Amino acid sequence: MGPQSSGKSTLLNHLFGTNFREMDAFKGRSQTTKGIWMARCAGIEPCTLVMDLEGTDGRERGEDDTAFEKQSALFALAVSDIVLINMWCHDIGREQAANKPLLKTVFQVMMRLFSPRKTTLMFVIRDKTRTPLENLEPVLREDIQKIWDSVPKPEAHKETPLSDFFNVEVVALSSYEEKEEQFKDQVASLRQRFFHSITPGGLAGDRRGVVPASGFSFSAQEIWKVIKENKDLDLPAHKVMVATVRCEEIANEKYGSFVANEKWCQIEEAVESGPVSGFGKKLSAILNISLSEYDAEAIYFDEGVRSAKRQQLEEKLLQLVQPAHQSMLSHIRSGTLEKFKEAFDKALNAGDGFSLAAQTCTQSYMAQFDEWHADAVIEQANWDTSKARDKLRRDIDAHIASVHAAKLSELTSSFEAKLNEALSGPVEALLDGANSGTWAAIKKLLRHETALAVSGFSNAISGFDMDGQSKDKLIASLENYARGVVEAKAREESGRVLIRMKDRFSMLFSHDSDSMPRIWTGKEDIRAITKTARSASLKLLSVMVAIRLDDDVDNIETTLSSALMDTKNNAAVKDRSIITFDPLASSSWEKIPSSRTLITPVQCKSLWRQFRTETEYTVTQAISAQEAHKRNNNWLPPPWAIVALVVLGFNEFHDTFEKSFVFRCHLCSFSTH
Missing domain, CATH: 3.40.50 (Rossmann fold)
Structure with a gap:
């Protein structure tokens, strides 16, 4: 002071x-x-x-x-x-x-x-x-x-x-x-x-x-x-007190007149169901009439009181019309949002890039909102309407984000489906013919198909204007999916390993090198053929026990061969009074993590035991057939056949002999070839 x-x-x-x-x-x-x-x-x-x-x-x-x-x-x-x-x-x-x-x-x-x-x-x-x-x-x-x-x-x-x-x-x-x-x-x-x-x-x-x-x-x-x-x-004079009372009465009268105004009532009712054209100008004119009438009647009263009561009247009238104004803004905002959605979808369907379409449509319809909003502005009000605009922008951004996520999900699903189709069948075929080069071939297939998918996917998302980190994340997800397809198929096929082992054994044991069915004449080395067929089945098992998509080297095949095919050592173990270490008495493989293990060593041992049991009958049949063939080769015609040859002639003798021979073959369960 x-x-x-x-x-x-x-x-x-x-x-x-x-x-x-x-x-x-x-x-x-x-x-x-x-x-x-x-x-x-x-x-x-x-x-x-x-x-x-x-x-x-x-x-x-x-x-x-x-x-x-x-x-x-x-x-x-x-x-x-x-x-x-x-x-x-x-x-x-x-x-x-x-x-x-x-x-x-x-x-x-x-x-x-x-x-x-x-x-x-x-x-x-x-x-x-x-x-x-x-x-x-x-x-x-x-x-x-x-x-x-x-x-x-x-x-x-x-x-x-x-x-x-x-x-x-x-x-x-x-x-x-x-x-x-x-x-x-x-x-x-x-x-x-x-x-x-x-x-x-x-x-x-x-x-x-x-x-x-x-x-x-x-x-x-x-x-x-x-x-x-x-x-x-020396507090307020009497004139101020009078002005206070009278100006307040005038203000109340003008407020009541506005509430009953027919034009205002029509606007208030119409805006509940939809936007009103010229909303701002119409309301501003009605408000201006009420305030002007107040000014005319209160002009001779104390200026300070008159101005204060006028401001109160204006605030009261604006408070009355504000809900209608809010409804108008709400209609403008929702209408603009719907038109944006239509235009955005149309642009995307026409092949426009996602980011370009989003940016163009957003700018266009935010400008459209500003134009419509200007038509709703009330001259006497100084309201902050930025919240309505901000709400529209948030709604637009949320819709863009939703469509963005949906489009990306759709693209991702499309390329995942292609990868699934490109990998599942070939991987199954490669595992069906499992050999030493199977996993190398699967890795090559995986790299090739993944590279094709990543290239196509990168081109497809180029219009989304994403940052490098987000793109890398999506691509990494697609690569992981491809690997997951291969791993899932490998796990699925590992569940049929016993069937595949028996099929492979049957094929190699019952067919010669030219894929012709074997005739057990007695000259074949059944023991050697059995060992070869079992070795091939064991090879298939060693391929199927683990996922080998990385460059790690393991000794699983050697371990299985040593434990399951080395019969001499196995026999020696049986003869010993002290049990030696069993490499298959474990639930994990050396150098192979559990996440990539399909069949554990203990499961391999059990599968092999079952495999031998279920293929032993085939080997026994072959040995029996071979022995029967040998007996048939030593058989001579009985004396009655010689007499019949002389009495009946060759043709009738041939028919009788053939029937006798076929009968004996049936007894031996032996092919008539």
Whole structure:
């Protein structure tokens, strides 16, 4: 607080980093700050609020000057922890200096209306002269004490010292206009005293009656109400009271007329079911009529009251029409979204790149929304409608994301289906004819088909404008899927390994090198043929026991051959009284992780035992057939056949002999070839 045009706003802006309006000296000395302005101090902790009061002793306010001057000064003292009192250096010691009469009145009312709360009064001496501060300060303190002593006090505060109500601080500053740099340095030093000012020892460290921040607004309102209702402060004149009552009546009449307005009722009803063309202009015109009628009837009442009640009427009318405006915005937003979806789908179906289509359609329909929204703007309202626009943008982005995910999923599924088709059948065929080169062939097939799929997939997603990391993630997923197809097929086929082993054994045992069925004439080495067929079946088993898509080397085939085919060693083990180590007595293979194991060593041992049991009958049949063939080769015609040859002749003898021979073949279960 302080005299008008004394540089209060300038001081506050430099001291607290605020942006209060300052006087332009080149335009003359006049009132700059009207009323009470509030701002948050920049960079000062804890959160500190600063009020810039209208200057005292100004000519602009006229007859109401002293009333508002007292009210604002008292309000500042009542709510503030620290009050800066701006005063000229040359006013110190003057009996009628600015602020002295004001302080006298404020001190008196402060004691009567409020309890002591230890406000800090900081007197800022402006444009200090060569007189040292230590000489000026005692004079100023003496003046303040005189003012306090001269104030009539109520019984409760007859003996209350000034220090119970106020802490007094005095600082001096150089002239801002003549010694600007020195002024700024002094203000910067003063600013440091406001950091953590409410801590013990700070400028306001011993304040009392502190109100929580959440209650500050209500507290300030109540304080102002007390100040306004105090008759000793020359409160509002009778004309203001009359204006208040009458302007409120006029405002209520105009509000009622608007509510009953037929055009408004039609718009309100129509907007519930859909957008209304020219919504903003129509409503603005109806509102303008109501406000203009109010202005015409309230023109001769107090301007301040008239303006306040007009603002209340406008706010009330806008509050009434806001739901209709929100419905209009909702219709515009939903309609724009539907049209965007149609256009976006059409662009994608026409073959446009996904990102390009999304960007083009988004720009087009956001612009369309802005155009439709402009048609719905109410002139009198200053509503922030950005939320509706933001909601539309979020809905559009969500739809794009949904379609993006669906398209990518569709593409991914398509290429996965192709991979499945390209890998499943060939892998099954390769495993059916399993040999030493099977897994090498499968790896080559996997690399080839995966490369083809990745190339096609990369081209297909190029229009989605994805970042490299996302693309790499999708491609890696496709590669993993391809590998998964091969692994799944291998696991599936491993479940049929016993059938395949028996088929392979049967093929090699029952057919010669030319794939012709064998005739057991007695010259064949059945033991050798059996061993060869079993070795081939064991080879198939060794291929099927594990997934070998990596470059790891294992000794599974050697282990199986040693454990299952080396009959000499097996026989030796049976003869020993001490059991030696069994390489197949394990649930895992060396160098093969469990994730890539299809058949464990123990399972191999069990499968081989079952395989031998189920193929032993075929070997036994072959041995029996071979022995029968040998017996038939030593058979001679009986004597009656020779007699029949002579008596019956050759042809009849041939028929009789053939029947006898065939009969014997049937007895031996032996082919008649």
